Amino acid sequence: MEGTSPASQAWAIQVQGLTKSFGNHLALRGIDLEVRQGEFVVIFGPNGAGKTTLIKVLATIMNPSSGRVLVNGLNLKNNAEEIRRRIGVVTHQTFLYGNLTTYENLEFYSRMYDVPRLKERIHEVVSMVGMTSRLYDRVGTLSRGMQQRLSIARSLLHKPAIMLLDEPEMGLDQPAISMLWKALEIEGEGKRTIILTTNNLERGFELGDCLLILDKGKIVYQRSTQALDLADLKQAYQHSTRLEHELLA
Amino acid sequence: MSFWRNVIAITWKDALSQMRTKELVSSVLVFTLLVIVIFNFAFGASQETMRLVAPGILWVTFAFAGVLSLNHSFILEKEEGCLEGLMVCPISREVIYVGKMLGSLLFMLIIEAIALPIFAFLFNLILSLQLVVITVLTTVGFVAVGTLFSALAVNTRAREMVLPILFLPIVVPIIICAVRASGLALSGEPWGSLSSWLQIIGAFDVIFLVVSFLIFAFVIEE
Numbered sequence: 318m319e320g321t322s323p324a325s326q327a328w329a330i331q332v333q334g335l336t337k338s339f340g341n342h343l344a345l346r347g348i349d350l351e352v353r354q355g356e357f358v359v360i361f362g363p364n365g366a367g368k369t370t371l372i373k374v375l376a377t378i379m380n381p382s383s384g385r386v387l388v389n390g391l392n393l394k395n396n397a398e399e400i401r402r403r404i405g406v407v408t409h410q411t412f413l414y415g416n417l418t419t420y421e422n423l424e425f426y427s428r429m430y431d432v433p434r435l436k437e438r439i440h441e442v443v444s445m446v447g448m449t450s451r452l453y454d455r456v457g458t459l460s461r462g463m464q465q466r467l468s469i470a471r472s473l474l475h476k477p478a479i480m481l482l483d484e485p486e487m488g489l490d491q492p493a494i495s496m497l498w499k500a501l502e503i504e505g506e507g508k509r510t511i512i513l514t515t516n517n518l519e520r521g522f523e524l525g526d527c528l529l530i531l532d533k534g535k536i537v538y539q540r541s542t543q544a545l546d547l548a549d550l551k552q553a554y555q556h557s558t559r560l561e562h563e564l565l566a
Numbered sequence: 567m568s569f570w571r572n573v574i575a576i577t578w579k580d581a582l583s584q585m586r587t588k589e590l591v592s593s594v595l596v597f598t599l600l601v602i603v604i605f606n607f608a609f610g611a612s613q614e615t616m617r618l619v620a621p622g623i624l625w626v627t628f629a630f631a632g633v634l635s636l637n638h639s640f641i642l643e644k645e646e647g648c649l650e651g652l653m654v655c656p657i658s659r660e661v662i663y664v665g666k667m668l669g670s671l672l673f674m675l676i677i678e679a680i681a682l683p684i685f686a687f688l689f690n691l692i693l694s695l696q697l698v699v700i701t702v703l704t705t706v707g708f709v710a711v712g713t714l715f716s717a718l719a720v721n722t723r724a725r726e727m728v729l730p731i732l733f734l735p736i737v738v739p740i741i742i743c744a745v746r747a748s749g750l751a752l753s754g755e756p757w758g759s760l761s762s763w764l765q766i767i768g769a770f771d772v773i774f775l776v777v778s779f780l781i782f783a784f785v786i787e788e
Contacts, residue, residue: 373650376654377653410647411647413648414579414583414646415645416583416586428571428572429575429655429657430656431656455586464646
C-alpha cells in the first residue's frame with residue numbers, strides 16, 4: 318500500500334509522469350519530481366510554462382490528466398481531502414472575502430480546517446503577519462499588501478507541513494516579504510517543505526535548496542543550490558528558455 | 567456531522583456576505599416587485615383575467631429573479647479566487663455544493679416570502695398554504711440545478727448570458743408544473759387535485775438534487 322513504507326515517508330512529494338491538458342493544449346508534459354521532507358524547491362519558468370498549473374494539481378484544485386502524485390506517500394487520486402489537511406496554499410489571489418472582516422475570514426477557514434482552539438490560533442497567525450490592529454476591519458478596506466499578508470495567515474491556520482507558494486511576493490513590500498518568510502519558518506513542528514514558483518532568479522536562488530526550470534510544461538533543468546552559483550543559474554535559464562530577456566534585463 | 571457543520575459554515579458565510587452588501591437583496595427585490603406591479607397594471611382589475619394570468623406572472627418573476635441571484639452566487643467565490651480557497655480546504659466538493667445551494671435557497675425563499683403577500687394583495691388573490699408549498703418545492707428544484715449551472719457559468723466570459731441559456735431549458739418542466747399547480751391553488755381547488763403536480767415537482771426536486779450533487783465535483787474541477 319502506498320504511503321506506509323519508510324522510503325515513501327522520506328518524500329514529501331513524489332510526482333511521476335504528470336500531464337495536464339486543457340482541450341488540445343498540453344500544459345504539463347510528463348513531470349517527474351521528488352521533493353524531500355523539509356526541502357525548499359523553487360520553480361522558475363517563463364509565463365505559460367505551467368508553474369501555476371503544477372501548483373494547482375499539487376494543491377488538488379485540478380485533477381491531473383495522467384500520471385501519479387503522492388503527497389506524504391498518499392495518492393492524490395484517493396486521498397485528496399487528507400492531503401489538503403497537510404498543505405497550505407498561497408497564490409497571488411488571496412482566497413479572502415472582501416465583505417467579511419479579517420477575523421470572520423480566518424474564523425471561516427478555521428472551521429473548514431477544523432482548527433482546534435480557533436480563537437487563539439487566529440490571534441497567533443494574525444500577530445505573525447503583523448495584522449492584529451486590523452482584526453475587525455473588512456478585508457475589502459485593506460491594502461493589497463495587507464490582504465496578501467492576511468492570505469499568508471490564512472494558509473498557516475492549520476499548521477501545514479507542506480506549503481505551495483505561487484508567486485506569493487506579488488504585491489508585497491519589502492517588510493511584508495521578510496514577514497512572509499519569517500512566518501513560514503519552523504513553528505515548533507519541524508521544517509516545512511516548501512514549493513515556490515517565482516520569476517525572480519536572485520530571490521529563488523537565495524531561498525531554495527533545489528532549483529527547477531519549467532518550460533512548456535516540462536522540467537528542463539534541475540540542480541541543488543549547493544552545486545551551482547547564481548551566474549550558472551542565469552546561464553541555465555537563458556539556455557533553457559527563449560524568454561530570458563524578460564527576466565534578466 | 568462535520569459535513570453539516572461545514573455546510574452551515576459556507577451557508578452562513580454567504581448569508582453574512584449578502585447582508586453586508588445588500589446589493590443583491592435590493593436589486594432582486596426591486597426587480598421582483600417591479601415585474602409584479604407592471605403586470606398588475608397591464609392586466610387591469612378583472613378578477614377572472616387575474617386568476618388566469620397570475621400563475622404565469624408569478625413564475626416568470628420568480629424564475630428571472632432566481633437567475634439574477636444564482637448568477638451572483640458564484641461570482642462572490644470567483645473574486646480573489648475564493649472558490650479555489652474552498653477547493654483546497656479538506657472538505658468534499660459536495661459540501662461546497664450543498665452549502666452554496668442552501669445559501670441560494672435561503673435567499674430565494676426570503677425574496678419569495680416578501681413578494682408573495684404583495685403579489686396576492688395586488689392581484690386580489692388569497693394566499694393559500696397550497697401556494698406556499700408549491701413555491702417552496704419548486705424553489706428547491708430550481709436552486710438545486712441552478713447552483714450547478716451557476717458554478718459552470720462562472721468560468722465563462724459572458725456568464726450573465728450563459729447561465730439563463732443553459733439553465734432555463736432544464737428548469738422549464740418544473741416551472742410548467744409550478745404554473746399549473748399554482749393555477750389550481752389560486753382557483754381554490756382541494757389538495758387532491760394538486761397532488762399529481764406536487765408529485766411531479768417533488769420527483770424533479772429529487773432528480774435535480776441527486777444529479778447536481780453527484781456531478782458538481784466534476785464541474786468545478788474541470
